[in-house]
Amino acid sequence: MAVLINFKICDNSEDCNGIDVCPTGAFYWDKKKKTIAIDNSKCISCGKCEEACPVGAIRMAKNEREYKKIKKEIEKDPRKLSDLFIDRYGATPIHPAFLIPQNKFEVQIIRSTNPAVVELFNRESIECLLYSVPIKELFKDMDIRYRKIEVKDDSFLKKYKVKELPSLLFFKAGKLTGKIDGYFDIKQKKELKKKINKIISKFK
Ligand code: SF4
Numbered sequence: 001m002a003v004l005i006n007f008k009i010c011d012n013s014e015d016c017n018g019i020d021v022c023p024t025g026a027f028y029w030d031k032k033k034k035t036i037a038i039d040n041s042k043c044i045s046c047g048k049c050e051e052a053c054p055v056g057a058i059r060m061a062k063n064e065r066e067y068k069k070i071k072k073e074i075e076k077d078p079r080k081l082s083d084l085f086i087d088r089y090g091a092t093p094i095h096p097a098f099l100i101p102q103n104k105f106e107v108q109i110i111r112s113t114n115p116a117v118v119e120l121f122n123r124e125s126i127e128c129l130l131y132s133v134p135i136k137e138l139f140k141d142m143d144i145r146y147r148k149i150e151v152k153d154d155s156f157l158k159k160y161k162v163k164e165l166p167s168l169l170f171f172k173a174g175k176l177t178g179k180i181d182g183y184f185d186i187k188q189k190k191e192l193k194k195k196i197n198k199i200i201s202k203f204k
Pocket residue numbers: 003018021022023024025026027038042043044045046047048049050060
């Protein structure tokens with residue numbers, strides 16, 4: 001009858017198994033919106049997509065009653081996408097001590113005279129949460145404050161011309177002195193360190 005997707009636990013990937021197993025093309029990747037999508041008019045309720053999902057994010061309802069029940073269950077599901085990334089991909093849980101709210105950025109970073117590096121991230125992006133180069137360790141012997149900010153709106157990104165998350169913003173006496181955009185995996189540690197040192201040298 002209808003297929004529902006629980007996006008709270010779905011990594012919404014173009015490589016979703018549901019797309020591969022669907023015999024009618026009802027389950028597809030919407031290129032424009034960059035999301036998996038269902039065309040329920042093509043669905044024959046075979047249940048193959050539901051079986052193929054390893055985390056139970058795809059649910060098939062056989063009738064109207066079941067549809068409403070599943071919809072409610074999804075709405076009430078307390079899980080977050082970041083939980084899924086931690087469980088499935090070994091993402092690093094974010095330590096609350098390093099986290100500052102976006103609205104405290106002005107007070108804690110801009111008005112501070114201490115050098116600081118701020119890692120901007122999005123909790124729904126695997127690149128931001130996946131175990132990458134452990135950023136804070138790169139600063140452990142330096143007199144630099146390290147903080148993380150979860151970016152909630154585009155204005156912040158536009159202000160600092162951030163092209164890609166995660167992004168590292170470097171501040172000295174409240175002024176932006178450097179920026180490194182994008183995800184670096186563990187093999188790129190040296191490359192990242194080099195970029196960081198180049199920016200830090202301007203702090204002296
Ligand atoms: S239930 Fe079958 S036909 Fe419907 S979307 Fe899933 S795989 Fe495709």
